[in-house]
Amino acid sequence: MKEIDARGLACPAPVLQAKSAIEAEQLNAVSVVVDNEAAQQNVGRFLESRGFEIALEKDNRGYHVIGKCDAAAQSKGETAPAADANITKIMVMIATDRIGYGDDELGLKLMVNFIRTLSEMGPELWRLVFVNNGVKLAVRDSEVIADLKELEDNGLQILVCGTCLNHFDLLEHKQVGETTNMLDIVTAMQLCDKVINV
């Protein structure tokens, strides 16, 4: 089981460490050690909110939270409440940070414009998924962070590929969306009515 040592860190840092670890590595079991009871409770609550069963322990190293979850329970917990069944569900999968080939500068401009115009799809836009170079649109210094946050605040689920963030060493810099894995992406493809690849 992966152990996260979050001793010496003030809240909310232990929770954030646990969060990035379970999101990036899709952990089903994790042990977090902290140095005070308040942090232990916070980490416990966080793991419970993500569908983990937790056990709290204390020894001479510190306060431990041991979290375990079976994958079925986790994905059940994550399923969004069913939207209106009559609305077409469109998933947009973006695997690049610019549109088309030829001129990169133009391609980037087009991508920015594309993201800004996406909301025109209205409630049919169901998931926005970033993979490969596309994840760079969801990290620090991206021109479209504010636009993506607005989409997210309006209820759009944005998924960002954890393996890809990790590959580019950008895990820490993600500014928007949920870090996701291939299983979630494949499941989303299966559930939606239409996939648009960019």
Next chain:
Amino acid sequence: MCGLEIPADDRVIVGMGSLDDAGVYQISDELAIIQSVDFFTPIVDDPYWFGQIAAANALSDIYAMGGIPKTAMNLVGFPLKLMDISILRQIIQGGLDKMKEADVVLIGGHSVEDSELKYGLSVTGFVHPDRILTKRNLSAGNYLVLTKPLGTGVINTAIKGGVASREVIEKVTQLMAALNRDAAELMVRYQVNACTDITGFGLLGHLAEMVVDSGLGISLNAESIPILPEAADYAAMGMLPGGANKNKTFRESMVEFSSSVNPLIQDLLFDPQTSGGLLICIDREDTNKLVDELHQKGIDGSAVIGEVISAPPGKILVN
């Protein structure tokens, strides 16, 4: 301050010996001055709004004592080598705008170079010596009115952790920057016995200061206490600040929760607030009128949250 000798003066009406929000010094039969100082490190990223919040927070102590703030001085710690001076300008502009809104004049200030940014005010206000409101003077049967919802501590932690949505940040920023002026102006028209503002010790911490050694207790109705819904969400995600736990450890022996009160809500009642609302202890008969007027003034979060009881003394019961 334990063990330090504080010189006495007959004109000090409220001084170091009390747990109150500000000091009060009598000038004449008609006039006393209230003095308070408060400053802190940034809680929101936007410097202009940080300035507003810090100023609203510092002014609040004067309102909580039943007074009217009149003059203020800036207190600034600024990391000149790390930050552009224009940031400081925006902070001070935010503070200044808040002071203007409160009809308070800025008459000076002092700044030092500091490794961490800090801003706040020293504030002086006026009050009639007979109309000072402290945390004392409760009587059994009085009602308690709170004028802002709780939860800013949790949300500030969520902001620090980068998990708060933009909408929530905006909402909580507005809430923290809102002056307690209107609430204070309305409250002084009624039979109010005691008042404080909710800040770092959280609702239960400040209530504990009101009942400790008073011979009286307090009964709260947990369901009627206004709490920001987003705060409950973030608390369930583990975003409770360390201060909430410190407050709880410090005062939990005075608090008795009924088993029906959700543990998360129990913790939120200890959540440290930034620029929180006034907690007004008011004559039972005047309560509805005050709350109606608060709502009419747009202070929507106001609610009656409990009452002062004669027994058990020194205890806060939360049902």
